[in-house]
Amino acid sequence: METYDLVVIGSGAGLNVLKYGLQMGLKCALVEDTKIGATCLTRGCIPSKVLVHPADLIREAEHASKVGIKFRVEKIDWNLIAKRMWSQIDENIVIEESLSHVENLMLFKGNGEFVGEYEMQVKSIESGKIIGHFKGDKYVIASGARSFIPPIQGLKEIEYITNENFFGDKFPEKPWESLIIIGGGVIAAEFAHIFSAFGTKVTIVEMLPRLVMTEEPEISTFLERNLKKYMAVLVNHKAIKVSSNKKEKQVTVQDVNSGEKKDLKAEEILVATGRQSNADKLKVKNTGVETDKHGWIITSKYLETSKPNIWCFGDANGLYQFRHKANYESDLCANNIFGPESEKREVDYSVVPWAIFTSPQIGHVGMTQEEAISKGYEIFVAVKNYSTVAKGFAMGYNEDDIDDGFVKLIIDKSYKLLGAHVVGPHAALLVQPFVYLMNAGYTCDSPEFPARTGPHKLGRSCPEAGSFMPVYKSMVIHPSLNEVAGWAIGNMQPVNIIMKNHEHHHGE
Numbered sequence: 001m002e003t004y005d006l007v008v009i010g011s012g013a014g015l016n017v018l019k020y021g022l023q024m025g026l027k028c029a030l031v032e033d034t035k036i037g038a039t040c041l042t043r044g045c046i047p048s049k050v051l052v053h054p055a056d057l058i059r060e061a062e063h064a065s066k067v068g069i070k071f072r073v074e075k076i077d078w079n080l081i082a083k084r085m086w087s088q089i090d091e092n093i094v095i096e097e098s099l100s101h102v103e104n105l106m107l108f109k110g111n112g113e114f115v116g117e118y119e120m121q122v123k124s125i126e127s128g129k130i131i132g133h134f135k136g137d138k139y140v141i142a143s144g145a146r147s148f149i150p151p152i153q154g155l156k157e158i159e160y161i162t163n164e165n166f167f168g169d170k171f172p173e174k175p176w177e178s179l180i181i182i183g184g185g186v187i188a189a190e191f192a193h194i195f196s197a198f199g200t201k202v203t204i205v206e207m208l209p210r211l212v213m214t215e216e217p218e219i220s221t222f223l224e225r226n227l228k229k230y231m232a233v234l235v236n237h238k239a240i241k242v243s244s245n246k247k248e249k250q251v252t253v254q255d256v257n258s259g260e261k262k263d264l265k266a267e268e269i270l271v272a273t274g275r276q277s278n279a280d281k282l283k284v285k286n287t288g289v290e291t292d293k294h295g296w297i298i299t300s301k302y303l304e305t306s307k308p309n310i311w312c313f314g315d316a317n318g319l320y321q322f323r324h325k326a327n328y329e330s331d332l333c334a335n336n337i338f339g340p341e342s343e344k345r346e347v348d349y350s351v352v353p354w355a356i357f358t359s360p361q362i363g364h365v366g367m368t369q370e371e372a373i374s375k376g377y378e379i380f381v382a383v384k385n386y387s388t389v390a391k392g393f394a395m396g397y398n399e400d401d402i403d404d405g406f407v408k409l410i411i412d413k414s415y416k417l418l419g420a421h422v423v424g425p426h427a428a429l430l431v432q433p434f435v436y437l438m439n440a441g442y443t444c445d446s447p448e449f450p451a452r453t454g455p456h457k458l459g460r461s462c463p464e465a466g467s468f469m470p471v472y473k474s475m476v477i478h479p480s481l482n483e484v485a486g487w488a489i490g491n492m493q494p495v496n497i498i499m500k501n502h503e504h505h506h507g508e
């Protein structure tokens with residue numbers, strides 16, 4: 001039986017580790033059951049953002065009336081929008097072609113499953129035939145996740161949309177007349193924004209009390225209020241039954257508090273109720289890799305699985321399902337696989353940022369207020385609205401407007417930054433400086449403390465590292481939106497800080 005030095009499952013962030021293996025001259029195999037480039041390139045981040053941007057422009061044009069300009073959207077050229085989107089997805093063909101010429105690499109296009117210790121079989125998706133059977137010295141599982149399909153009565157019997165078939169054979173020829181979105185998380189919020197802007201009558205059905213549950217409650221409320229300008233949002237409503245006839249699809253929803261039921265009708269249904277692990281397809285148990293009770297692969301701080309010489313990262317470990325987090329882990333994992341034992345690095349998820357590209361946009365890094373308090377921190381929060389800075393006003397945001405977004409900072413009593421949350425235009429850009437600051441190091445380790453080994457970041461500019469002091473001491477370009485974030489600190493309020501003799505502590 002053929003044996004590879006390195007087998008990588010998944011061609012998303014998995015390609016990053018594969019590259020290192022190939023550079024080292026290892027005999028490698030790549031296993032992928034869908035398009036090369038995987039979720040982010042072919043059915044996730046990238047094609048969705050090609051659709052988000054035109055939707056943003058529509059909403060911005062509408063907002064322009066607040067500053068004295070009236071635009072009319074004359075035409076939505078769906079064909080051009082679609083063509084631009086497919087041009088990105090189709091990059092997978094170019095990547096696959098170039099991979100097929102790489103020396104020392106065997107590409108298996110099919111579903112890989114473990115059939116024994118370090119032993120794998122690959123079956124073609126089309127024919128079901130076995131197209132590969134081999135062993136690997138080292139495995140990297142970067143097998144990602146797929147749409148979770150909830151057990152709703154009737155769902156198995158009808159056709160519906162997920163992100164997988166939307167960026168596939170169910171991509172509509174024109175925006176649907178009406179769309180019911182089951183789920184109220186990140187993907188739901190992005191699709192709701194896209195299609196409502198393109199004229200689709202959208203209804204969101206979420207069984208939890210609020211949208212985007214990962215965010216601060218006031219950000220969820222703010223988003224819900226703003227989305228409701230353009231669509232129906234039913235929180236606390238559970239989709240319990242679906243059906244379909246030639247003309248339309250129907251979703252029966254039930255109010256989780258009153259038990260009251262009602263029927264919703266639309267041309268199409270999008271199911272966006274979270275993600276599920278692909279470890280089942282991979283049959284990881286056959287090689288002794290353990291999963292948690294939800295099926296996510298358990299990884300150590302070095303991204304090892306429970307089985308020696310099998311590593312895992314990205315969506316497959318169920319933690320923070322974002323492409324930049326998968327990329328970060330892929331570099332760290334490559335270091336731990338191929339680097340010297342003494343330079344092994346530990347993962348650090350304390351500063352994982354993300355954005356939700358809905359309308360208004362949301363940016364997030366670190367802890368929410370509730371998370372910080374529940375972890376035992378004594379904190380300040382600082383909130384500042386866009387309307388309170390000159391640029392915000394210039395952009396048409398006034399106090400008490402329902403779309404007057406804000407920045408909320410979560411700060412430890414030592415002034416260490418614990419989290420930053422933004423909702424409003426350019427939220428992703430406004431949150432990023434806090435990511436850099438938070439990564440600037442928290443501790444005052446001595447210079448001889450070996451870099452990259454410990455759990456702490458090296459404190460280069462101690463004691464201010466990781467605190468908001470560099471923001472406080474910096475000039476902020478005037479008048480720019482940076483002032484919303486930079487000047488938020490001026491509004492710092494203690495939440496649960498027990499003051500001792502009115503003393504403030506700087507640093508740790």
Ligand SMILES: Cc1cc2nc3c(=O)[nH]c(=O)nc-3n(C[C@H](O)[C@H](O)[C@H](O)COP(=O)(O)OP(=O)(O)OC[C@H]3O[C@@H](n4cnc5c(N)ncnc54)[C@H](O)[C@@H]3O)c2cc1C
Nearest residue numbers: 010012013033038039044045112143144314315321322323
């Ligand atoms: C609609 C949508 C929008 C998103 N937008 C963003 C965004 O804006 N920003 C962001 O950071 N993240 C976004 N994400 C999340 C992001 O796409 C993922 O976090 C990222 O792609 C994960 O990368 P990965 O390498 O871990 O897994 P993947 O990219 O999913 O790669 C894993 C691949 O392995 C394949 N595979 C699994 N099991 C097997 C098997 N047994 N045999 C063969 N192949 C197998 C899978 O089919 C898949 O193609 C979005 C996701 C979706 C769905």
